[in-house]
Structure formats: C-alpha cells, structure tokens
Amino acid sequence: MSLPRTDPGGEPEPGPQSSFRRERLRFSEFSFSRSPSGHVSINVELEYEGQKWFGRSAGQSSPLGDLRMAAEAALRALEEFAEGSLSFELIGVKHIRAFDSNLVIVSIAVRDSAGTRLVGCYLADEDMPRGAALAVLNATNRLLGNYLATR
Secondary structure (H helix, E strand, O other): OOOOOEOOOOOEOOOOOOOOOOOOOEEEEEEEEEOOOOEEEEEEEEEEOOEEEEEEEEEEOOHHHHHHHHHHHHHHHHHHHHOOOOOEEEEEEEEEEEOOEEEEEEEEEEOOOOOOEEEEEEEOOOOHHHHHHHHHHHHHHHHHHHHHHHO
C-alpha cells in the first residue's frame, strides 16, 4: 500500500489513490415561515470549513413568489460567502411537472464581464421552496468549485 503523495507544504496531492478530498460548500439549513397575514420569511444557511453564511428573503406569499424568495435567499448566502467576489441576479424560477415529478428550474446571471448565465434544477416533490434554493446551488456548483479552487 502506498502513501498519498504530498506537496512541499505537507498536504496530500490529489490523485487516483489519494484520500485527499477538497471541502465543499454545504447547504446546511433552510427555514420557511409564513405569518397568518401571508408574509413569508425565508432563511438559507451555507457552511464551509466550520463557518456559516446566511441569506434571507421576505415578502408576500404566492406560489411563484415563494420559489423566487427561496432562490433569492440562496443567492444572498452565496454572495455573502464570496465576500463580493461573486454577484448574481435571479433571472427566473419555474416549477414544472415532468415524468410524474415536480421540478424547480432556476436561471441565474453572473454579474461578470462575460455575462455568464447559469441554469439549475432540483427534483422537489416534497418542499418546493427548499427545492428552489437547492436548484440555485446546483446551477452555481461548478462556478463555486472553481472559486474555491482559486481562493
């Protein structure tokens, strides 16, 4: 059995037999509360290396509005995590029924010089607003992986 290779700083180098695994930004908590008057408050919590970042959104409840607020809360948490290095705009969020399942799809613009657009979806049979937040994370997954690798 061979030991994982290490760089001069003592960290294992990624390789086929290496047990080294880069830490990922994790979706750690989602809360959705609706008042009797129909006001909704949504909180998304992300975690990375023991630290937590939060995104919040609030407004009047409606079927599409709840999805939009959940997606916005996830984007605000991502922007807080990136400390201004990444900025996003939610273009749209949509619920569709396909293959006897509920899908939430989001379209996101990255505010950068290239005008990057991202799309993500999540199979959300149970909790549609939570699914919208997770669709945002699916859309931004690769971008965040690159961001973390160069951080």
